Structures are given as C-alpha cells and as structure tokens.
Amino acid sequence: MMYKLGSILLSPVIPVWLIILCAILFAGLAWRTYAFCSLKYSERWILWSLRMLAFGILAFLLLQPSRRETRSELEKPVLAVLLDLSASMQDNPYAEKMTRADKALAFLKKSEVRKHLEAFRVLYFTAGSSLQEGLDLTTTPKFSEPSSLLAPAINQVAERLRAEPQAGILLLSDGLDQSNAWLEGRAQQIPVLIPELENPVLEERPLQQDFSIENIHYPRRAILQWEVKVEVTIRRRHGSTAQTFPVELLQNGSMLRKSEAVFRENENFRKVEFSFTAETLGNHLYQLSILPLQDADAGNNHREFVIDVTDARKRILYLEGTPRWEFKYLKRSLLAEKNQELNAFLQSGTGAFLNFSDTEHQEALSLPEFSPESLRDYSVVILGDLKADALKEKDYRVLTAFVEKGGALLFLAGTRTCSPDGVLSSPHFKELAPVFSLPGAQMREGRFSVDFTAAGRSQNAFSDLLSEVRLPPLLSFWGPVEASSFASVFLAAADGSAVLVGRRYGQGRTAVLLSDSLWRWQLGSEAGGGGKSLYGRFLTQLLQWLAPGLQSQNEEDSIQLLLPSREADLRAKISIGALCGKRVSGSGLACRILCPDASNLALPMLPAELGIEAGLPSPEAGFRCEFVPEQEGTYRLQVISKDGLASEEALLVVKKPALEFTGEAINRQWLQRLAKDTGGAMLPWLEAGKLLEKLPVKPRSVEIVREYS
Incomplete structure (x- = not known):
C-alpha cells in the first residue's frame, strides 16, 4: 500500500500500524530499562532518546519514503514526410523546367514550408520498392527505385507511428502506384497532404510513340546440337496505329536470325520468337535489336544476353532391379536424347542382368565389369530398385572410386533400394x-505437392524448370530420411520432406530421387523446352547437375569460373569465384577483365569460402575477387593460373538497372482520391507553400513524473 503526504510518498515494507505499535512497545521497554538504573533523570532521557533515535531511523527505512515531482509539457504533433524515390520521379514528359524530383526537394526548402515544419516533430521516410526510415537532406537523394509501392508505404508509416500524436503525412510523389492496394483503416484516419509536382497541361500534347524490349525469355544453358528458343516481348507506349518493323538476333556480332514485329491498331504488346541450333561450345553473346521507324527513345531497343553451350554427350549406365513404370519411362526419356547414350540393364529372377538398351553396339549387350577402366567411359551410373546383394563388394569399391574421381551416381528410390538391405543402405555407400x-x-502414398527449395533454386542447372508455376504432385515418396551433413535438399514436399537430395563426394556428385511415382509427370504433361515433356526436362537438368559436361569442374587440371549470374546491373558489386583442380596451384591465381572500352583489369584471386551464392550446394574452399563495373556492355572474364597453363573464360553482360521510367504524367486521380479519403488536401504547385496551413497544430499535453527515493 502506498501513502501520499504532499509530494512525499511512503511505501512501507510492513503495515504502518505495526511500525507504530512496535515504536510504543520499544519506547516503553527502553524507559523501563533505565528506570531501575542508578542514573540521573537527565542521563536517562539522553540514553532513551538515543535508543528511540535508532528506532526512528529503522522505522524511516521501513517506510521507504520517496519524493515525486510532476510537471506538464506540450509535445509537438508528428508530421511524417514521405518522399517517393522511384525512377519515375525523374520523368519529365512535358519538358518542364524542373522534374518531379526537383520540385519535391525544392518544396522542402521553401521558407514558408520550413517555418510551418517547426511546429511539428518531423520524421522522414522514403518509399519505392520498400519503405525506409530516415532521409539526409544535406545530400541529393538518388531517385532510382525500380517501382512505386505507395499505398503499402503509407500503411506502414501509419503502423510505425501508432503510438505517436500523428498530425498528418506529407506525400511528395507522382502517384504512379504499382501495388494495386489501398489504405487500411488506420491509415485512412491520418490526413495526407500532397503538393502537385507537375503542372496540368491545358492542351494535352500527344506523346511520341516509343517501342522498347520489355522482356526476353531464354535458357541460361543450352546443349550442343539442341534447338534453342528465344522469346522477346516488345512494348509500345503512346501509339495506336498499325506498324511493322524488323527484329534482329545476332550471335557474337554476326546475324543469326531475323524476324518482324507486327503491331495491329491499338496493340501495345507483341511477342516474337526465334529458334536456332546451338552448334559450338562455350559462352556466346547474343544481341537482340528492334528497328522501329518512329521511336522516341532508341536506347531501349537493344538487349544483350549470354547463353552457355555445353556438351551433354554422356554415356549412362542404368541398372534396375524390377520391371516397374519408372524403368519404362526413364529409359524411354533417356534414349530419346540424341546427345546421350544409354546402356540399361534389368535384373532377372536369377540375379543376372539382361540388356534393355535398344542399341546396336555389341559392347553394350552385356553388363560391363565394374572396373576403373570400364567405368571411365561413363559419366553417370543410375542404380534403380536394387538390393544390396545385387552388387559385389568389389563393385561398391569401384563405384565409390568412380564418384571420387569425378563420376556421378544417381539412386532411384524403391522399396528395395531404401530398405535396410537395399543398395542405398549398404555400409559400403555410407560415406557417399x-x-x-x-x-x-x-x-x-498419397497426393503430395512438391517445389524447389532455396538450395534448388540457386542451382543454374535447374533454372529452366523454375518458370513452372506449379510442379505436378507426386503420389509417393520414401520417408522419413535424414540428409547427410554434406548434402542439400533440392526438391521437397509441402511438409518439408526431402524428395531430391544431392551432394558432392570427392570430385563427383551423388543424388537420390526419393519418389517412385515421378514417371507420372510424363503423362498428360505439356511439351516445352524443345518439345520435351516436364519429366524429360527434369531428368535432363538433373543429369546436367550430376555431370556438368566436358568442361566439368571436376577435372584435375582445370579451373571452374563461378558467377552468380551472367547479367549484372551497372555499378553493382560483382563477385567472381573460382575452383581449382588438384593439379592447378591456387598461388598467383588472377582474374583478367576485358572491359567494353577495350581497357584491361587484373585482379588477384584470394582464398575464400564459396557457397550457395556461387552456385555450390555446400561451402567449399576456393578463390574470389570482386569488382564494380563502371561501363555498360559485355565484359570478358578470364581466370588464369600463375603459369598460364590453366584458364577459364566467361562473358558478363552489364546493363543499366531496370528503372521505372514510364513516360506517363502524374496520376492526379489517384492522388486526389488519396487526399479525399484521408481528409487531407492536394494543392497545385504554385499554391503548395500554403499546404501545411491546412493542417491544424494540436500539441499534446504530456505529464512528466520524476521520483527521488
């Protein structure tokens, strides 16, 4: 219980009445003690008073007194200033003296505006693709955000200032919101004040027609002698008449294909497709150009991109234990690949393996003996639904050495494979x-939705499958399982159960597909990617990850150059990674960069740990350097050893960031609706200085209490 005596507060440890009772008893007993002593009366009073003084100090401590001071202060209301940093703020479609960005900054510097701002506690925010708190007005902000998400930004400001006395929001924006959202209940209660950053045009001037390359869909990797498809989307703004113009696709500076874009009346988008055969290995630079006759901006009519062509000629050895559906469809899909040679064998009831390869080569009619010499001709070995005793102890040792030296091993789940006496559970395969x-x-068994994990999406080999809106469900998978400490889950069910798991082992790779119903992806699936079904594309990409090709990173005398992407934004930091074979010394490793202006850079490659950001499934010791491109165009990168005997090259296309230049006028209708719904105001630029006068200043009285104990 607390007692208040003026500005003094008492918080006794024990009840006050008990302290008083103790004081009376103590006083009586103390006087009684001295009454029978041979002391003078004055001496008795002195001694008794000292004892009572000691008790009084103890009682004071038990009462725990404290002093409280209370005073009232006026707190300024909060005004949130929200500045739109999207690139469209630099648009100037009507060629005014000041852009929208210039007017926004000039508004904050107006003397009358600064005077009105003194009555508020001003908090600054910036909006674009996300909301950021804080703004340094001593430097010029960069209006370079690729999008304008204004309504969500206003909602977030209202939520962040929930506990503050909010007076209003000052919005400096063109209103070109791309969020398709609107204000939530709390945000609608805060007045939004908006200065008009673009003068209305009395007589609407027609804007010049502009064609641009909106998007390009192309495979990051292609297979030698396979058909490659490139699809470009062309956009038209401020035009409606029918028009036809050429579209050109160049490879390494030479004309590869030519087509036409045919725009009908009032048509704003048109797709143009190219197809060609990848005929040479390596990184190839492609230039796509549109050549319209009437165009406002020729700078958006050209795009460059890089496709890495690899040799997928692989010999595959497939051993299956039972004649199941997976064997039928996987064999059919692999045999359809002209750049792959399949030797497939099915185990009979006696344990012998029968050839099902559909090949004319005599050497493939019988199962090859497992030896380093015989397996050297294969890139991938696939083990189907087999028991552990299907292979001899020597076979396990040879297969383990095969993977260690750069080979690939794929397990296909089945009731035999994954059982305690299955080939996957064999103690000989425990390490890999x-x-x-x-x-x-x-x-x-059931119906399970699946999708790529973050580790799967980071793999370039699966990039062509990420465009699938939704992968078909699976009807079965083996579980529960635990991934090894060096493995990554690439494909998982909705509950997180692993479906496709892979790992490095030595210089090679191993993977396990934990479903025996994946073959159903072949049924009723639409063809894509060169006429192949989703099932065929998935197998191709999986084998591409397991055995990357002739330019494999597993070669002992080679260097693998790693880039997070073959395309980068101007002035963005680029990380270049490298892995060296056992015969390549990392000492003195360097990266040479040929810039678009023919200048050269030489950067040392320093030891570093490379991981998912470099496209690796698990951390691995390698080398890294970083640089910031200052020019647009194509860069040629070369990582080279100190003795010059080993090197690897790659192309990097650097372009300006995809900014939000629309060429459109400010969205007055959106801004006016915003001001109306929130009870705010929107004023023309010439009257914008009076905008804050419409916002009442209502300081909040805050009671400040201080206690001294």
Whole structure:
C-alpha cells in the first residue's frame, strides 16, 4: 500500500500500524530499562532518546519514503514526410523546367514550408520498392527505385507511428502506384497532404510513340546440337496505329536470325520468337535489336544476353532391379536424347542382368565389369530398385572410386533400394550416400505437392524448370530420411520432406530421387523446352547437375569460373569465384577483365569460402575477387593460373538497372482520391507553400513524473 503526504510518498515494507505499535512497545521497554538504573533523570532521557533515535531511523527505512515531482509539457504533433524515390520521379514528359524530383526537394526548402515544419516533430521516410526510415537532406537523394509501392508505404508509416500524436503525412510523389492496394483503416484516419509536382497541361500534347524490349525469355544453358528458343516481348507506349518493323538476333556480332514485329491498331504488346541450333561450345553473346521507324527513345531497343553451350554427350549406365513404370519411362526419356547414350540393364529372377538398351553396339549387350577402366567411359551410373546383394563388394569399391574421381551416381528410390538391405543402405555407400533412412521409414502414398527449395533454386542447372508455376504432385515418396551433413535438399514436399537430395563426394556428385511415382509427370504433361515433356526436362537438368559436361569442374587440371549470374546491373558489386583442380596451384591465381572500352583489369584471386551464392550446394574452399563495373556492355572474364597453363573464360553482360521510367504524367486521380479519403488536401504547385496551413497544430499535453527515493 502506498501513502501520499504532499509530494512525499511512503511505501512501507510492513503495515504502518505495526511500525507504530512496535515504536510504543520499544519506547516503553527502553524507559523501563533505565528506570531501575542508578542514573540521573537527565542521563536517562539522553540514553532513551538515543535508543528511540535508532528506532526512528529503522522505522524511516521501513517506510521507504520517496519524493515525486510532476510537471506538464506540450509535445509537438508528428508530421511524417514521405518522399517517393522511384525512377519515375525523374520523368519529365512535358519538358518542364524542373522534374518531379526537383520540385519535391525544392518544396522542402521553401521558407514558408520550413517555418510551418517547426511546429511539428518531423520524421522522414522514403518509399519505392520498400519503405525506409530516415532521409539526409544535406545530400541529393538518388531517385532510382525500380517501382512505386505507395499505398503499402503509407500503411506502414501509419503502423510505425501508432503510438505517436500523428498530425498528418506529407506525400511528395507522382502517384504512379504499382501495388494495386489501398489504405487500411488506420491509415485512412491520418490526413495526407500532397503538393502537385507537375503542372496540368491545358492542351494535352500527344506523346511520341516509343517501342522498347520489355522482356526476353531464354535458357541460361543450352546443349550442343539442341534447338534453342528465344522469346522477346516488345512494348509500345503512346501509339495506336498499325506498324511493322524488323527484329534482329545476332550471335557474337554476326546475324543469326531475323524476324518482324507486327503491331495491329491499338496493340501495345507483341511477342516474337526465334529458334536456332546451338552448334559450338562455350559462352556466346547474343544481341537482340528492334528497328522501329518512329521511336522516341532508341536506347531501349537493344538487349544483350549470354547463353552457355555445353556438351551433354554422356554415356549412362542404368541398372534396375524390377520391371516397374519408372524403368519404362526413364529409359524411354533417356534414349530419346540424341546427345546421350544409354546402356540399361534389368535384373532377372536369377540375379543376372539382361540388356534393355535398344542399341546396336555389341559392347553394350552385356553388363560391363565394374572396373576403373570400364567405368571411365561413363559419366553417370543410375542404380534403380536394387538390393544390396545385387552388387559385389568389389563393385561398391569401384563405384565409390568412380564418384571420387569425378563420376556421378544417381539412386532411384524403391522399396528395395531404401530398405535396410537395399543398395542405398549398404555400409559400403555410407560415406557417399546423400540420405539415411530413419526408423519407421517407408514408401508413403498419397497426393503430395512438391517445389524447389532455396538450395534448388540457386542451382543454374535447374533454372529452366523454375518458370513452372506449379510442379505436378507426386503420389509417393520414401520417408522419413535424414540428409547427410554434406548434402542439400533440392526438391521437397509441402511438409518439408526431402524428395531430391544431392551432394558432392570427392570430385563427383551423388543424388537420390526419393519418389517412385515421378514417371507420372510424363503423362498428360505439356511439351516445352524443345518439345520435351516436364519429366524429360527434369531428368535432363538433373543429369546436367550430376555431370556438368566436358568442361566439368571436376577435372584435375582445370579451373571452374563461378558467377552468380551472367547479367549484372551497372555499378553493382560483382563477385567472381573460382575452383581449382588438384593439379592447378591456387598461388598467383588472377582474374583478367576485358572491359567494353577495350581497357584491361587484373585482379588477384584470394582464398575464400564459396557457397550457395556461387552456385555450390555446400561451402567449399576456393578463390574470389570482386569488382564494380563502371561501363555498360559485355565484359570478358578470364581466370588464369600463375603459369598460364590453366584458364577459364566467361562473358558478363552489364546493363543499366531496370528503372521505372514510364513516360506517363502524374496520376492526379489517384492522388486526389488519396487526399479525399484521408481528409487531407492536394494543392497545385504554385499554391503548395500554403499546404501545411491546412493542417491544424494540436500539441499534446504530456505529464512528466520524476521520483527521488
């Protein structure tokens, strides 16, 4: 219980009545003690008073007194200034003396505006693709955000200032909101004040027609002698008449294909497709150009991109234990690949393997003996639904060495493969197995949705499959399992259960596909990517990850150059990684960069740990350097060893960031609706200095309490 005596507060540890009772008893007993002593009366009073003084100090401490001071202060209301930093703020479609960005900054510097701002506690925010708090007005902000998400930004400001006395929001924007959202309940209660950053045009002047390359869809990787498809989307602004113009596709500066873009009346988008055959290995630079006759901006009529062509000629050895559907469709899909040679064998009831390769080569009619010499001719070995005793102990040792030296091993799940006596559970494969079955593991049946994990999406080999809106469901998968410490889950069910797991082992790779119903992706799936079904494309990309090709990073005398992407934005930091084979010394490793203006850079490659950001499934020791491109165009990168005997090259296309230049006037209708719905105001530029006068200043009285104990 607390007692208040003026500005003094008492918070006794024990009840006050008990302290008073103790004082009376103590006083009586103390006087009684001295009453029977041979002391003078004055001496008795002195001694008794000292004892009572000691008790009084103790009682004072038990009362825990404190002093409280209370005073009132007036707190200024909060005014949030929200500045739009999207690139469209630099647009000037009507060629005024000041852009929208210039007017926004000039508004904050007006003397009458600064005077009115003194009555508020001003908090600055910036909006674009996200909301940021704080703004340094001593430097010129960069209006370079690729989008304008204004309504969500206003909602976030209202939420952040929930506990503050909000007077209003000062919005400096062109109103070209791209969020398709609107204000939530709380944000609608805060007045929004808007100065008009673009003068209305009395007589609307027609804007000049402009064609631009909106988007390009192309494979990051292509297979030698395969058909490659490139699809370009062309956009037209401020035009409506029918028009036809040429579209050109160049490869390394030479004409490759030519087509036409045919725009009908009032048509704003047109797609143009090119197809060609990848005939040479390596990184190839492609230039796409549109050549309209009437165009306002020729700077957006050209785009460059890089496609990495690899040799997918692989010999694949496939051993299957049972004649199941997976064997039928996987064999059919692999045999359809003209750049792959399949030797498929099915185990009979006696344990012998019968050839099902559909090949004319005599050497493929019988199962090759597992030896380093025989497996040297293969890139990938696939083990189907096999028991552990299907292979001899020597076979396990040879297969392990095969992977260690750069080979690829793929396990296909089945009731035999993953069982305790299956080939995946064999103790001989304990070191290289991507997963281990947990107690109670079985083939689960049902309908399971699947998708790529973050690790799967980071792999360039699967990039062509990421465009799928939704992967078909699976009807089964083996679980539960535990991935090994060096493995990554690339494909998972909705509950996080692993479906596709891969890992590095030595210089090679292993993977396990934990479903025996993936073959159903072949049924009823639409063809794509060169006429192949989703099932065929998935297998191709999986094998591409397992065995990257002739220019494999697993070669002992080679260097692998790693880039997060073959395209980059101007002035963005680029990280270049490299992995060296065992015979290549990392000492003195350097990266040479040939810039678009023919100048050269030489950067040392320093030891570093490379991971997912470099396209690797797990951290690995390598080398890295960084640089910031200052020019647009194509850069040629070369990582070279100190002795010059090993090197690797790549092309990097650097372009301006995709900015939000629309050429459109400010969205007055959106801004006026915003001001109306919030009870705010929108004034023309010439009257903008009076805008803050419409906002009432209502300071909040705040009571400040201080206590001294």
